[in-house]
Amino acid sequence: MINYNNTEFILSAAGTSQFLRGADIPTVAIAGRSNVGKSSVINSLVRRKNFARTSAQPGKTAHVNYFRVDDTFYLADLPGYGYAKVSKAEKERWARLMESFFAEADLIGAGILIVDARHKPTGDDVTMCNWFKGTGVPLLVVANKLDKLKKSEVEPNLKRIEDTLGLIVTQLLPYSAETNFNREALEESVAELLPTA
Ligand code: GTP
Ligand code: MG
Numbered sequence: 174m175i176n177y178n179n180t181e182f183i184l185s186a187a188g189t190s191q192f193l194r195g196a197d198i199p200t201v202a203i204a205g206r207s208n209v210g211k212s213s214v215i216n217s218l219v220r221r222k223n224f225a226r227t228s229a230q231p232g233k234t235a236h237v238n239y240f241r242v243d244d245t246f247y248l249a250d251l252p253g254y255g256y257a258k259v260s261k262a263e264k265e266r267w268a269r270l271m272e273s274f275f276a277e278a279d280l281i282g283a284g285i286l287i288v289d290a291r292h293k294p295t296g297d298d299v300t301m302c303n304w305f306k307g308t309g310v311p312l313l314v315v316a317n318k319l320d321k322l323k324k325s326e327v328e329p330n331l332k333r334i335e336d337t338l339g340l341i342v343t344q345l346l347p348y349s350a351e352t353n354f355n356r357e358a359l360e361e362s363v364a365e366l367l368p369t370a
Contacts, residue, residue: 175364176243180219183239189273192280193239193247199282199367200239200247202274204301207253209287210317213350215250216241218359229314235267237274246282246367255297275304275350283311283366286338290316290330290347294337302338312343312367315359320349 186192205211212225219225225238238250251274252267256306259267274280284305288294294302305312316334319327327347335345346362348355 175360176244177219177360179243180224180248181241182224183241183367186237186239187235188270191354192237192274192277193249194277194279196247198241198244198246200249200280201283201285201363201366202249202251202281202305203285203287204251204305205253205287205317206289206295206297207256207259209289210350211250211253211287213285213287213319214348214359215248217350217353217356218363232252234272235263235270237270249281254301255295271304275308281308282368283313285313285315285363285366287315287317288334288338290302290319290327290334291321293333299338300347313362314338314340314345315342315348315365316345317348318345318352319354 183193184191185345203211203215215225218224219242225240235252237252240248240250242248252270254267286298286302286305288298302314314334316331322330331345331347334340344362346355346358348359
């Protein structure tokens with residue numbers, strides 16, 4: 174059992190030179206659109222309200238934030254994408270940072286892509302999903318903000334996410350960082366993503 178209470182912030186990487194390399198434990202990268210709830214899902218996992226900063230200013234954090242979880246794996250909170258009001262220069266900085274992150278095979282041991290359970294995944298979501306698929310690492314897709322759906326919407330929405338992202342064997346987990354719905358299932362899925370020691 175991974176003790177998520179035992180999580181510490183390690184560093185905020187602003188550029189390629191600061192990415193964690195040659196670590197003793199694998200890195201699980203969390204990606205998703207700006208405002209989809211990446212930081213909230215991390216907060217939900219570590220059971221602390223303001224651990225990973227939830228942003229009042231979406232699109233402002235073009236850093237890769239690393240956390241060390243129970244000496245078992247690193248969580249890398251990737252900067253969000255798709256926020257309309259971000260300047261062209263910021264978007265280009267984001268693209269350079271992510272391209273260099275995904276280009277280096279050793280930086281990622283597994284991936285978690287967070288999408289919004291309410292919406293059809295965007296073109297950017299599809300691109301990010303394909304970046305993960307391209308690395309060949311195990312991937313988990315989390316459909317967050319499930320609490321905002323009516324019961325009747327759940328199944329069709331999940332199906333639409335699977336179809337749009339072309340998920341065949343990849344697991345899709347409905348989730349709510351707000352209510353912690355499926356938190357235990359998420360913990361189990363994350364454990365399964367990790368290479369067995
Ligand atoms: P960036 O760091 O800007 O990319 O955003 P992020 O993906 O880290 O999103 P963040 O965790 O900051 O959450 C964005 C907003 O969505 C916040 O107001 C959260 O409270 C809210 N939120 C996150 N998850 C959920 C959820 O499961 N349900 C509901 N209702 N709100 C959520
Ligand atoms: Mg965030």
